[in-house]
Amino acid sequence: MASIPERLRTGSRPIDNQFDEAELLYVRCLSDHVDGGRFLPAGIKFPDWSTNRAKYSEPLDVLLPEFEHWGIAGFNVGAIPAQLKIGDSKVYAFAPIHDPTPENYSHTEVRTFKDGVYDNNLKVPTLIKKEFRTRLAAMTTIIKTPALSSLDSQL
């Protein structure tokens, strides 16, 4: 198990919710969710998706401390759909929120807001999720190809 570098520790640093549209957010991934160079929508989680932001981390940091053989996917903040509404549904908005943990200052969640309100128990309509994941996956690139599948990771 790799150790956490000091540069990632939060310490006394403040929350920084200023995101540039071009800033990359990184996630780790399994081969189940990579087809050629394409990241598949099936790999995207709702309603809160943990990522590492590029402003305060390196891509490989997302594999710490014990995910060495996993892959890395990344997308620009600007690729996150700002909001979605299907039919008569409420308006659901999406945004990155800087959410540092003691050992990972870069930790950022892509959160979902309903009518402008955040609730971590929010139930999001299936079709809203589906469209969000389809759109974002199409804008996501593979930075490191995974050498591990979900079934491998169970061993």
Place this chain on the structure above:
Amino acid sequence: MDWTWTQSPDIITNVLDFCCKWGAVMINIDHLSSELTASILTESCSEPTHDAYLSTSKSQPRTALENPLSDFKKRLQALGQLRLNWNSYDAEPPNQIAVGTATLVLELASTIGVVPTRVDPSAENGIVLSFVNGNRYSDIECFNSGDVCGAMHDRAQEPVVWNIGSEPIDLRAALKTIRGFIHG
């Protein structure tokens, strides 16, 4: 009768429509690329219920192209054994509802002439059957909740997503839509 050939999507669509209309014949289609393999099995166009379909499908004739389907079915069973948090992002393993629906999709796909490119677990708890042809991507997602959704995207236009339903008639309609999109 057992043919293998490479043809245009239009011809394949016509053959599929013919088979659907007249029931009968057994045809293998190796179409466009190694990623897309289609198999049409003998069957009528009637729509059995979910349970009736699964109970009768075992006796249907099989072609050489059954092997990918067989592999996918084995994979489905294995994916059903995943542990909680298998993706390190708190995902639940696919449950029997999702595995059952995905199995039905596979069975129906073999009769529609569009075989998934891949079958994978979903970070949103369930199974996703993906159909990929170049920039054209489509999937059917079978959630643990029993919901079933479809998506189509070609990276050039707005994605299309829709609720499918879990009955054979719903899944068959979705597969035909996907076949037209992927082969179009």
